[in-house]
Amino acid sequence: MNEFRWMKIVGIFVAGWVGGCGEGAHNLRPGEASVVSIYVDYQDMQIWADTLTKRMLDDGFLDAPEYLPHPVKMVVSDIENKTDVSHFPTGMILGKIRVALRASRKVRYIGTYGKDGVDSMPVDTEELVNDPSFDRSQIPRPGQKSVAKLSFRTQILSTSSRSGRDRQNTYEVRVFVTDVRNGEVVWEGFSDPAIKKMTRAKVGW
Numbered sequence: 001m002n003e004f005r006w007m008k009i010v011g012i013f014v015a016g017w018v019g020g021c022g023e024g025a026h027n028l029r030p031g032e033a034s035v036v037s038i039y040v041d042y043q044d045m046q047i048w049a050d051t052l053t054k055r056m057l058d059d060g061f062l063d064a065p066e067y068l069p070h071p072v073k074m075v076v077s078d079i080e081n082k083t084d085v086s087h088f089p090t091g092m093i094l095g096k097i098r099v100a101l102r103a104s105r106k107v108r109y110i111g112t113y114g115k116d117g118v119d120s121m122p123v124d125t126e127e128l129v130n131d132p133s134f135d136r137s138q139i140p141r142p143g144q145k146s147v148a149k150l151s152f153r154t155q156i157l158s159t160s161s162r163s164g165r166d167r168q169n170t171y172e173v174r175v176f177v178t179d180v181r182n183g184e185v186v187w188e189g190f191s192d193p194a195i196k197k198m199t200r201a202k203v204g205w
Helices: 003-019 042-059 090-102 121-130
Strands: 072-081 107-109 150-163 166-179 185-190 194-199
Touching: 042 090, 042 166, 042 185, 042 194, 072 090, 090 107, 090 150, 090 166
Parallel strands: 072 107, 072 150
Antiparallel strands: 150 166, 166 185, 166 194
């Protein structure tokens, strides 16, 4: 094969590859349609956070006398991925629910223990007590850390089904809120399901 013919073949291949790449990446404008997949999308996570926060606040359990005055102290005990997606964005989902609930000003999170949003700085600061470079009056003293009254636990659930060329995945978020002192579940609820359907293309020309 001579050099001219070889370069011609390479040129055709490159042109086809570039043409198949489309317009490339770009930022989406508000209201512009985004990619929808068979898995969970960003919009699903935002809807879940908004829905679950509203249901918790509408229930009124946070206004019970034992959780007043606001904000009541809450710790995130766990977020459990019970789906078949190993890299499920649990942090994004829990983060959105946390922020939305915190915005109600009825909840304040404890960051010294738990399974999410834990900050090591309070412990690190305590260890400075014997360092003469720091003002000891500003070092936290034993017994100053707060203990949560409520524990927040989240589960991500899913189920899948197939029929012929059709595949459907359904996802839900389940939330438990537990009173730390007595272990009672004071609220439990589900998000609305996010139902994803995909049809495989027919094989052949």
